[in-house]
Amino acid sequence: xxxxxxxxxxxxxxxxxxELTRRQFTKLSGAVGVAMLLPAVANAQxxxxxxxxxxxxxxxxxxxxxxxxxxxxxxxxxWPDILGLRPAFRMMGKRLAQSGYSVLVVNPFYRDAxxxxxxxxxxxxxxxxxxxxxxxxxxxxxxxxxxxxxxxVSWLDQQSAVDTSRRIGTTGYCMGGPMVMRTVAAxxxxxxAGGTFHGGGLATDADNSPHLLIPQTQSAMLHCIAANxxxxxxxxxVTLRESYAAAGLxxxxxxxxxxxxxxxxxxxxxxxxxxxxRAWSRLLNLFETNLA
Numbered sequence: 001x002x003x004x005x006x007x008x009x010x011x012x013x014x015x016x017x018x019e020l021t022r023r024q025f026t027k028l029s030g031a032v033g034v035a036m037l038l039p040a041v042a043n044a045q046x047x048x049x050x051x052x053x054x055x056x057x058x059x060x061x062x063x064x065x066x067x068x069x070x071x072x073x074x075x076x077x078x079w080p081d082i083l084g085l086r087p088a089f090r091m092m093g094k095r096l097a098q099s100g101y102s103v104l105v106v107n108p109f110y111r112d113a114x115x116x117x118x119x120x121x122x123x124x125x126x127x128x129x130x131x132x133x134x135x136x137x138x139x140x141x142x143x144x145x146x147x148x149x150x151x152x153v154s155w156l157d158q159q160s161a162v163d164t165s166r167r168i169g170t171t172g173y174c175m176g177g178p179m180v181m182r183t184v185a186a187x188x189x190x191x192x193a194g195g196t197f198h199g200g201g202l203a204t205d206a207d208n209s210p211h212l213l214i215p216q217t218q219s220a221m222l223h224c225i226a227a228n229x230x231x232x233x234x235x236x237x238v239t240l241r242e243s244y245a246a247a248g249l250x251x252x253x254x255x256x257x258x259x260x261x262x263x264x265x266x267x268x269x270x271x272x273x274x275x276x277x278r279a280w281s282r283l284l285n286l287f288e289t290n291l292a
Contacts, residue, residue, distance in 0.1 A: 038091060038266055039277060044098035045069070048161075049090075052104075056151040058144065061110040063152075065159075066094050067102035072163040074291040075156040077149070077183060078105040079176030081265060082133050083122060085115035088267035099284060101169070101291075102161045104152060108179070109136040111144075123269050124262075137175055142182060142208045149183035153190055167192025167219075169287045173264055177202050177223075181210035184219040193290040195222040195283045197264045198229060203239035214243045220250040220290040224279040226263055230255040250290075252282065 045068040054061045064085060067073060076096060080089045085107040093105040107115035117136065122129045149170075156162050168190050172180035177199015184191040196202065202223065203211040221244065225237060237253050244251035256263070256279065260270040264279060 038095055039273075041095055041098040045100060047094060047097045049094065052155075054151055054155045056110075057147045058111055061148070061151070062107050062114050064090050064093055064105040065103070066090075066097040066105075067159075067161040068097060068100060072161055073100055073102045074166040074169065074287070075102045075104065075159075075162045076169040076171065076287070077152050077156070078103060079108060079170070079172035079179040079183075080105065081174035081176060081262065082124060082137055083129070084109050084117045084133065084136075086118065086267070087116075087120065088265045091266065101287065102156070102159065102163075104156060106148070106152060108140060108148070108176070109133075111139055112136045120267075125269060140175075142178075145179045145182040146186045149179070149186040153183075153187045157190070167291050169193040169195075169291050171195045171197070171283065172199060173197045174200060174262060178210045181213060181217075184217045184221075185213035188216060188218045191217070191219045192292070193220045193222075193286050195224070195286055197224045197279055198226040198259075198261045199223065200229070200261075203236040203243070211239055211243045214249065215247045217247070217249065220286060221252070222282055222286045223251065223253045224264075224282065225253070225255045226259045226261045227255055227257055228260050252286070254282075 047066050048069045049064070049066045052063050052065045054063055078089065078093055085105055089105050093103040097103045109115070109117050113136070118129055118132060124130060153168060156168065157164050169192060170180050170183045171194070177196035178201050180194040180196050180199070181202060184194045201210070203209060223240060230237060237255065240251065240253055256275045259272050259275050262268045262270050263272040264276045265271065
């Protein structure tokens, strides 16, 4: 999960790129904003986009809902990283919808503020940004993960664009990783697949560690681990593998070499397009195979 240690790794990476200082990165990422482009989707479907409000036990969550413009499709819930729902995650959600899914991208910080909670070009490396997002992240916990997951699933199952005969998928980045694992446990009979990308705190010594929920789930899983996260907690992947094997569940768990925590979103300081695309292809395979 994003912390000062992972930010130190990112700073060292940026400093090694003599042509791109942190200030230059911030200026560049702010300038491109919504013009950021991800690789095109083959046979992309036309999609319909909307901003929606979803009632939860703690208030009203503002979310982004995007789906193919015709028909009903398997749903996917996307839990963003610590910078929250913003243009980069809208783009990622739209790209998934163009591949044939009805996608709900959640503002996990709705209890504190509507999205976006940070401006374009913001990075966790900026102290002023950490001062905004860290208190919001600390307001979330295992219980809020469960209640939010149930609210999102309930809302999706009422949408005509969602095929309720097919199971739901979910993805999460950084702090969204534990949210994925708790989502597949919160409504196990509806969830069929989950993917985490540089997810933090998936297997810990805590009494409420997400990995302890694995026996209560039915989902096939994908865990794409940043190389520096693995260096910091190499035992986590072993614990995950053993837990899934004991539960008899399919799980693809891989350390993506040459990556740093946060390598998947296209607005990240440490975005690694080649490895992000490989992880994306594994996600599409996971959903195609398991969201029947």
